[in-house]
Amino acid sequence: MKFSPLVDDLIKALQCLPGVGPRSAQRMAFQLLERDRQGGSALGQAMTQAMSEVGHCRSCRTFTEQELCQICANPKRAESGQLCVVESPADLLAIESAGQYGGRYFVLMGHLSPLDGIGPDDIGLDTLDGMMADGQWQEVILATNPTVEGDATAQYIAEMARDRGIEISRIAHGVPVGGELEYVDGTTLALSFSGRRKI
Amino acid sequence: MKFSPLVDDLIKALQCLPGVGPRSAQRMAFQLLERDRQGGSALGQAMTQAMSEVGHCRSCRTFTEQELCQICANPKRAESGQLCVVESPADLLAIESAGQYGGRYFVLMGHLSPLDGIGPDDIGLDTLDGMMADGQWQEVILATNPTVEGDATAQYIAEMARDRGIEISRIAHGVPVGGELEYVDGTTLALSFSGRRKI
Ligand SMILES: [Zn+2]
Ligand SMILES: [Zn+2]
Numbered sequence: 375m376k377f378s379p380l381v382d383d384l385i386k387a388l389q390c391l392p393g394v395g396p397r398s399a400q401r402m403a404f405q406l407l408e409r410d411r412q413g414g415s416a417l418g419q420a421m422t423q424a425m426s427e428v429g430h431c432r433s434c435r436t437f438t439e440q441e442l443c444q445i446c447a448n449p450k451r452a453e454s455g456q457l458c459v460v461e462s463p464a465d466l467l468a469i470e471s472a473g474q475y476g477g478r479y480f481v482l483m484g485h486l487s488p489l490d491g492i493g494p495d496d497i498g499l500d501t502l503d504g505m506m507a508d509g510q511w512q513e514v515i516l517a518t519n520p521t522v523e524g525d526a527t528a529q530y531i532a533e534m535a536r537d538r539g540i541e542i543s544r545i546a547h548g549v550p551v552g553g554e555l556e557y558v559d560g561t562t563l564a565l566s567f568s569g570r571r572k573i
Numbered sequence: 574m575k576f577s578p579l580v581d582d583l584i585k586a587l588q589c590l591p592g593v594g595p596r597s598a599q600r601m602a603f604q605l606l607e608r609d610r611q612g613g614s615a616l617g618q619a620m621t622q623a624m625s626e627v628g629h630c631r632s633c634r635t636f637t638e639q640e641l642c643q644i645c646a647n648p649k650r651a652e653s654g655q656l657c658v659v660e661s662p663a664d665l666l667a668i669e670s671a672g673q674y675g676g677r678y679f680v681l682m683g684h685l686s687p688l689d690g691i692g693p694d695d696i697g698l699d700t701l702d703g704m705m706a707d708g709q710w711q712e713v714i715l716a717t718n719p720t721v722e723g724d725a726t727a728q729y730i731a732e733m734a735r736d737r738g739i740e741i742s743r744i745a746h747g748v749p750v751g752g753e754l755e756y757v758d759g760t761t762l763a764l765s766f767s768g769r770r771k772i
Pocket of ligand 1: 431432433434435441444445446447453571
């Protein structure tokens with residue numbers, strides 16, 4: 375015991391947060407105890423409630439405490455017949471923030487990774503295949519990350535969609551708008567060349 | 574609303590932690606929801622309990638959920654008649670970890686800072702004066718930080734102790750053992766010269 379049982383417990387528990395070691399956990403605990411008990415209490419309550427009540431959307435698998443997330447619950451989002459496949463809720467949010475896409479999503483909550491024992495069922499591809507079988511979707515847009523695993527996952531889903539006769543597309547990768555060419559990594563540059571379009 | 578109410582609440586609540594902005598809060602929330610619900614639940618409970626139950630030691634003011642902290646509750650720690658004044662519980666822990674000091678502490682939970690409206694009573698100096706009046710203490714060791722505010726606070730307490738006829742000392746500041754001279758800052762070097770001892 376370094377301080378008192380409850381303070382020690384708090385410092386230890388804070389270290390479950392990514393990037394938080396013993397010293398920053400101690401700093402966080404003291405900061406809240408000294409200056410922000412209200413914020414700390416709100417965090418304790420939000421944490422407890424989220425951990426026990428947040429599950430996955432029955433349709434797209436993103437995080438929600440409801441049966442359907444707000445996007446899947448909105449009938450307008452299915453009208454276009456477009457289904458965008460992303461790896462994580464954060465990716466979904468990034469696309470929503472861009473404000474261009476009005477279709478639905480499917481959130482893999484990961485990617486295929488045979489070395490880590492993560493196969494198709496672990497990222498919900500059985501559910502996705504069931505969705506693709508219902509005849510509601512005209513286009514599957516693959517927006518997995520441009521990494522080895524993300525590409526392999528996209529490839530796998532593309533074959534599933536092809537078997538169902540659904541149109542498939544992959545979002546474009548290349549030099550970001552406003553990005554300076556000299557600071558863009560080689561892989562991205564190579565993708566921006568192979569994906570070039572005639573003007 | 575970006576995700577679902579409970580997920581949004583959690584991401585917002587996490588931002589009360591020092592150094593945690595919107596993006597890292599989102600990363601933390603997703604990490605716990607995806608991979609460590611047990612850790613998250615333990616954190617929620619530890620946080621709620623600490624915020625509501627942890628108070629201050631009646632004697633030394635450090636954090637504890639008991640009336641007296643473990644150090645003040647140990648009669649052996651009062652035998653030397655030494656009282657070490659520090660700014661924070663973290664400072665107390667650093668001194669305890671060094672393992673040399675066997676006396677008691679007084680934790681200011683801050684330092685004098687007239688510009689921020691922090692006066693003597695805000696850092697418990699009325700309580701400290703009461704302690705010094707009870708005739709139990711032979712020596713007050715000032716271990717506030719070697720900063721402008723820490724030095725001013727030490728100076729203020731030194732005068733209080735002098736009025737009570739108690740011996741006063743200030744911990745030594747200088748080049749850390751194992752520290753290389755060329756990397757030590759100028760203020761520390763100046764202190765190490767002014768505090769030099771004949772050999
Ligand atoms: Zn959904
Ligand atoms: Zn105490």
